[in-house]
Amino acid sequence: xxxxxxxxKEIFAKYGLPVTPGVVVKHLSEIDAALxxxxxGPWMVKAxxxxxxxxxxxxxxxxxxxxxxxxxxxxILGMTLVSPQTGPEGKIVKKIFITPAVDYxxxxxxxxxxxxxxxxxxxxASAEGGTEIEELAVHKPEAIFKIQIDPLExxxxxxxxxxxxRLGLPPEAINQGAKLFQNMVKVFMELDLSMLExxxxxxxxxxxxxxxxxxxxxxxxxxxxHKEYAAWRDPDEEDARELQAAEHGLSxxxxxxxxxxxVNGAGLAMATADAIQHFGGSPANFLDVGGSASxxxxxxxxxxxxxxxxxxxxxxNIFGGIAKCDVIAQGIIDAAKEVGLSLxxxxxxxxxxxxxxKELLSKSDLKYSFATSMDEAAxxxxxxxxxxxxx
Amino acid sequence: xxxxxDKNAKVICQGITGTAGLFHSKACREYGTKMVGxxTPGKGGTEIEGFKVFDxxxxxxxxTGANTTMIFVPALFxxxxxxxxxxxxxxxxxxxxxxxxxxxxxxxxxxxxGYPDVRLIGPNCPGIITPGVAKVGIMPGYIHRPGKIGxxxxxxxxxxxxxxxxTQLGLGQSTCIGVGGDPIVGTTHxxxxxLLNEDKSTSAVIMIGEIGGSNEEEAAxxxxxxxxxxxxxxxAGTSAPPGKRMGHAGAIVSxxxxxxxxxxxxxxxAGIVVAQSPGEIGNxxxxxxxxxxxxxxxxxxxxxxxxxxxxxxxxxxxK
Numbered sequence: 001x002x003x004x005x006x007x008x009k010e011i012f013a014k015y016g017l018p019v020t021p022g023v024v025v026k027h028l029s030e031i032d033a034a035l036x037x038x039x040x041g042p043w044m045v046k047a048x049x050x051x052x053x054x055x056x057x058x059x060x061x062x063x064x065x066x067x068x069x070x071x072x073x074x075x076i077l078g079m080t081l082v083s084p085q086t087g088p089e090g091k092i093v094k095k096i097f098i099t100p101a102v103d104y105x106x107x108x109x110x111x112x113x114x115x116x117x118x119x120x121x122x123x124x125a126s127a128e129g130g131t132e133i134e135e136l137a138v139h140k141p142e143a144i145f146k147i148q149i150d151p152l153e154x155x156x157x158x159x160x161x162x163x164x165x166r167l168g169l170p171p172e173a174i175n176q177g178a179k180l181f182q183n184m185v186k187v188f189m190e191l192d193l194s195m196l197e198x199x200x201x202x203x204x205x206x207x208x209x210x211x212x213x214x215x216x217x218x219x220x221x222x223x224x225x226h227k228e229y230a231a232w233r234d235p236d237e238e239d240a241r242e243l244q245a246a247e248h249g250l251s252x253x254x255x256x257x258x259x260x261x262x263v264n265g266a267g268l269a270m271a272t273a274d275a276i277q278h279f280g281g282s283p284a285n286f287l288d289v290g291g292s293a294s295x296x297x298x299x300x301x302x303x304x305x306x307x308x309x310x311x312x313x314x315x316x317n318i319f320g321g322i323a324k325c326d327v328i329a330q331g332i333i334d335a336a337k338e339v340g341l342s343l344x345x346x347x348x349x350x351x352x353x354x355x356x357x358k359e360l361l362s363k364s365d366l367k368y369s370f371a372t373s374m375d376e377a378a379x380x381x382x383x384x385x386x387x388x389x390x391x
Numbered sequence: 392x393x394x395x396x397d398k399n400a401k402v403i404c405q406g407i408t409g410t411a412g413l414f415h416s417k418a419c420r421e422y423g424t425k426m427v428g429x430x431t432p433g434k435g436g437t438e439i440e441g442f443k444v445f446d447x448x449x450x451x452x453x454x455t456g457a458n459t460t461m462i463f464v465p466a467l468f469x470x471x472x473x474x475x476x477x478x479x480x481x482x483x484x485x486x487x488x489x490x491x492x493x494x495x496x497x498x499x500x501x502x503x504x505g506y507p508d509v510r511l512i513g514p515n516c517p518g519i520i521t522p523g524v525a526k527v528g529i530m531p532g533y534i535h536r537p538g539k540i541g542x543x544x545x546x547x548x549x550x551x552x553x554x555x556x557x558t559q560l561g562l563g564q565s566t567c568i569g570v571g572g573d574p575i576v577g578t579t580h581x582x583x584x585x586l587l588n589e590d591k592s593t594s595a596v597i598m599i600g601e602i603g604g605s606n607e608e609e610a611a612x613x614x615x616x617x618x619x620x621x622x623x624x625x626x627a628g629t630s631a632p633p634g635k636r637m638g639h640a641g642a643i644v645s646x647x648x649x650x651x652x653x654x655x656x657x658x659x660x661a662g663i664v665v666a667q668s669p670g671e672i673g674n675x676x677x678x679x680x681x682x683x684x685x686x687x688x689x690x691x692x693x694x695x696x697x698x699x700x701x702x703x704x705x706x707x708x709x710k
Contacts, residue, residue, distance in 0.1 A: 085634075114493050116604040119500045119575045151497035192492045220636075222492035225467060251638045255630065266572060266638025267546020267601060270627040271669035274651075277630040278668040286631070288638045319548040319555070321517075321531040322414075350555060352531055374552065375670030 001218040002050040006097045007232050008214035015187045017180060018210045022099030024048065028074055034098045041065060041101070045072045048095040050237040052132070052199075052215070053083030059093060062101055073098070084132075094236055102212060104202035108167055109133055110181070111197035112149075112188040121149040121188060123181065127167050129200035155185040170207045177209050191229065192222020241285075241304050248300040250289055257282025259381055260305035260314040260343075262298070264289050264323050272317045275374055281382035284311050298331030299338060306339050313344040315381040317374065320351030329357035333364045344384035345369070348377035393521040394541065394566040394586045394593070395483060395510065396459070400525050403457040403481075404429040405464050405472045407442055412463035415487075415529050416442060419461070422532040424525040427455035448479030459483040461518065461527045466490035469514060470499050477506045484577070485527045486513035496575035503577070511577025515639065517547035517569035528569065530554075538563015540676065541587035543580055543610075544599035545572045545639065549627060549669065553597055556673030565593040572639030574603070580610035588618050595621040595680050597672060598663070602628030602637065603649040608657040615661035621683035623675040625666040626654045 003011075009019040023034040047059030054060050059081045063069040073096055082090035107129030115122040125145045126136060136143060145166055149155050160178035169177050188196045195217040202212045223230045235243060245252030251266065255273065259281050263269035266288045273283035285305065289297045305311055318328045332347065345368040349357045361368065369384075371377035402419065406412040407429025417440060420426040428443040428451055435446030445451040448460065460481045464472040469488040476484045491514050503509060512519055518528015523537035534551055536558045544550040550569055557564060568583045570576050580598060587593045596618075600607035607626065614622050629651040631637050658665050664682060666675035 114497065114574060116574050116606075120497055121494065151494065151501050189494055192494050194493065219493055221466060221490045222494065225492070253632075253635050253637060255632065263548075265546060265548025267544070267549030267599070267627050268552060268669075270546075270601060270631060270637050271549050271552070271625070273630040274627060275668045275670060283630055286637055319551045321534075321548065321551055322529055351534065351551065373670050375668055378668070378670070 001220060001223060001233055002237065003216045003232060004048040004050070004095065004234065005046060005214055006048060008216035011187060011216060012211055012214050015183050017183050019214060020099050020102055022097045025073065025096050025098055026094065028077065031070060031073055035066065038098065038100050041069065043069050044099050044101045045069065045076055046097040046099065047076050047081055047093040048097050049081055049091045049093055051083055051085035051091060053085050054081065057081045057083040102204065102210060104204050104210065104212065106203040107200035109199050110184065110201050111195065112184055113195050118148050120151055121185065123147040123149065123155070123163065123185065125163060125167055149185055151189065154189060155182045157182065169209060170203060173207050173209055180209055191226055192219050193217060194219040241307060245304050248297065250287060250297060250301055252304060253286040255283045255285050257284045258310050258312045259385060260284050260308065260311040262287050262289060262301050262305060262314065262316045264318050268317065268319055272315065275378035276315065276382060279378045279382045281385060284308055295327055295331035295334065298328060299335040302335035302339055311343065313346070313381050313384040315377055316345070316347045317377055318349050320349065320353060324353045325349045325351060325357030326353045326360055329360040333360065333366050336366050346371055346377050346381040346384065348374065393524060394568070394590045396519050396521045396525055396527060396566060398524050400459045400483070400527065401425050401427045401455060401457045402459045402461060402527055403427060403451045403455065405448065405460055405462045405476065407431055407444060408434055408439055409463055413440060415463070419526055422526045424527060427457050448475045448481060452480040457481065459527060460485065462486040462488055464488060470495035473499050473511060474502055477503060477509045482509055484509065484511045485518050486511065487516065487518060487529060489515040491573065493574050496573065500575055512568065513571040513576060515573045516571030517550060519566065519568050521566045522564050534558060535567070536563035539565050539592060539594040541565050541590065541593040541596040542567040543583040543587065543596065544569055545601050546599065549599055552669060553599055553672045557676065560673050560677065565590060580606045581613050584610050584613055584618065588620060593620065595676060597676055598622060598624040600624065600626045600654055601639065602631050602651050605649065607654045611657045611661040611663060614663060621679040622663045623666065623672065623679040624658050624663045625669055625672050625675070626651045
C-alpha cells in the first residue's frame with residue numbers, strides 16, 4: 001500500500017526524521033485556512049498522487065506571493081498529471097500539499113528497500129539527488145552506494161557514519177546524518193515497509209540535513225500489524241475492482257485486454273494470461289480465486305469480471321488440487337445464473353473430481369465450451385472473441 | 392533415491408489443529424507419509440484424528456523422533472514457527488503459509504544461518520513430494536507418478552499443471568519441489584537445481600519460474616556451468632504489467648528488472664529449452680531430452696518408458 005507524501009511525512013515526524021510540516025488541501029476554499037497556518041511565503045504547492053515524477057510533470061510549483069499560491073493551487077487541483085510512473089492515462093490530482101519552501105544547497109537520494117539477492121534490507125544512496133534512481137542506475141551506477149542492513153541489528157552507527165561521509169555530507173553534521181539514516185531503517189523495519197524513499201534529501205544552508213520529500217510503501221503482508229496506517233489507504237488511488245476483489249480474498253489485477261480470466265493459484269493465473277496472449281488474444285485481468293477456490297469465491301469472481309465492460313469472453317481454468325472440480329463447476333453454474341451470463345465461456349477443468357465436474361456442467365443449461373488442455377482453452381477463448389467481433 | 396524427502400522422513404505439522412493443517416496432515420498420511428504428530432501451543436497432550444498434539448516442537452521431536460515439519464501457522468506468527476522448528480531439532484522445514492511479511496523472512500534467513508544443517512522450503516509454497524514415497528505439502532498426490540523427472544517451481548497449481556503434463560506423457564517424477572512465491576525463500580531455484588543435478592534418480596529437470604527477482608537467471612548460470620542433465624523451463628508472467636504484484640508477493644517487475652523476457656533469454660542462453668506457452672511444458676521436456684542426447688552426452692540406462700517417450704516424440708514431430 002502506497003501512501004501520499006503528506007502521510008509519509010507524518011510518519012517521518014513521529015520517528016524524528018526532519019520534515020517541513022504542511023497542510024493538505026482538497027478544495028480551493030481550504031486555502032485560507034492553510035494561509036493562516038503558514039502566513040509567510042514562499043510556499044511549495046505539491047500534487048498528492050501515488051506516483052513519482054510529479055515535479056517534471058508540472059505537479060510541484062514554487063510560489064512567491066499569495067496570488068501566485070492561489071493560482072498554482074487552482075491549476076494543480078483537478079489536473080490530470082502524466083508522469084512516467086502514472087502511465088499514459090495519467091492521474092487526477094484530488095489533493096495538494098501546501099508547505100513552506102525550503103532553501104537548500106545540495107540534493108541527495110536515499111532509499112531503503114528489500115534486496116532479494118542478499119535477502120536483507122539495503123540502503124541505496126547517492127550524492128546525485130533529484131533524478132530518478134532507475135535512470136542513475138543505468139547511466140552512472142558507480143554513483144550509487146549500496147549498504148546491506150542486518151535485519152536483526154538494523155543499521156549499525158558506524159555504517160551510518162560511513163555513509164554520511166561517503167555521500168560528501170558536511171562532516172560537522174555527522175551525528176545528525178547518522179541518526180537520520182538509522183531512523184530511516186528503523187521506520188522501514190518497524191512498520192514492515194517494502195519501500196522508503198527520500199528524493200531529494202537536502203542539505204540546508206545551516207548545514208543540517210532535511211527530508212524534502214517522503215515516499216513510503218507498506219508491504220501488504222505486514223499491514224495487518226499496523227491497523228492505524230491500514231486505514232490511510234486512499235481508494236481514489238487504487239483500482240476499484242482490485243479493492244473489491246481483495247475484500248473477498250481474491251487476487252485481481254486489471255490488464256489492458258478483453259478476455260476475462262478466472263483461475264486458481266497465482267502461477268497458473270499468470271500462465272493463463274500468458275497463454276491467451278501467446279495465441280493472439282489479450283487478457284483483461286489476472287484473477288486468482290485461491291488454491292482452494294470456494295463456491296462463494298467463484299461467484300464473487302464472476303461478478304467482478306463481468307463488471308468490466310471491456311470483457312468479451314471468459315476463460316475459467318481450474319487445476320483442482322485442494323479445490324474440487326465439482327465444487328467449482330457448481331460455483332460456475334450458480335454464478336452464471338445469478339449474474340445472467342451471456343458472454344462466451346470456455347471452461348477447462350483438470351484434477352480432483354474432474355468427471356463429476358464435467359457431468360454437472362453438461363447437465364446444467366449453462367452455455368459453455370469445454371477444453372481439455374490449457375492451450376486448447378486459450379485458443380478456444382481467443383477464437384470466441386474473434387467470432388464475436390465479426391458478427 | 393530422491394531429493395530431501397525419502398522414506399525416513401518423520402513428519403509433524405505445526406498448526407495441526409487448524410482446518411488446513413488437519414486436512415493436509417490427513418491427506419499426507421493417506422499418501423503414505425509418516426505423520427508422527429503435530430504442534431499447537433495450548434493443546435499439548437490431546438489427540439486429533441489419531442495425531443498426537445504437543446505444545447512445542449522440542450517436545451514433539453523428543454517424543455516422536457520427528458525430523459521434518461510442515462507449517463500451517465497463520466502468517467504473522469509463521470516466522471516464529473520456523474525458528475521454533477529449527478531450534479527444536481527439525482532438519483527439513485516446509486512452510487506452506489502464505490503472506491508472511493518479507494522483513495520477518497529477512498530475520499529468519501539471518502537466524503537460520505546459525506543452523507547449517509537445517510533446510511527450509513518455502514514459505515508460500517505447495518511443499519515437496521517424492522511420488523510413491525512421501526509428500527509434505529498440499530499437492531494432490533494422485534496426479535504424480537514415480538519416475539525420473541525432477542520439477543522445481545515457485546508456484547502451486549502451475550506446478551500441478553507441469554506434473555500432470557509429465558504424467559500424461561507416460562513419464563513420472565523423482566521429486567517435485569515447490570520453492571515458494573515470496574521474495575525471500577529458504578530454498579531457491581539454484582539450490583533445488585543443484586540437489587536434482589546431484590540426485591542419481593533424476594534424469595531430467597523441469598524448472599518453472601516467474602517474473603520478479605533474479606533466482607531463475609542465477610539458476611540458469613548454474614545449469615550452463617554444472618548441469619549434466621537436460622533442462623526444460625517455463626517462465627510465467629510474459630503478459631504481466633510492470634509494478635504490479637501478480638498474486639505472489641515475489642512476482643513483480645520493478646524498475647524494469649525481473650521481466651519474463653529477460654529470464655527467458657538467460658535460460659535459453661544456458662541451453663535450456665523454454666516452453667513458449669504453459670501448455671507446451673511437457674513437449675519442451677521431450678525436446679530438451681532429445682537435444683541432450685543429440686549432443687552426445689552420456690545418458691543413463693534407457694528406462695522401460697523410453698519407448699513410450701519415443702512414440703510421443705514422433706507424434707510431436709508430425710505436428
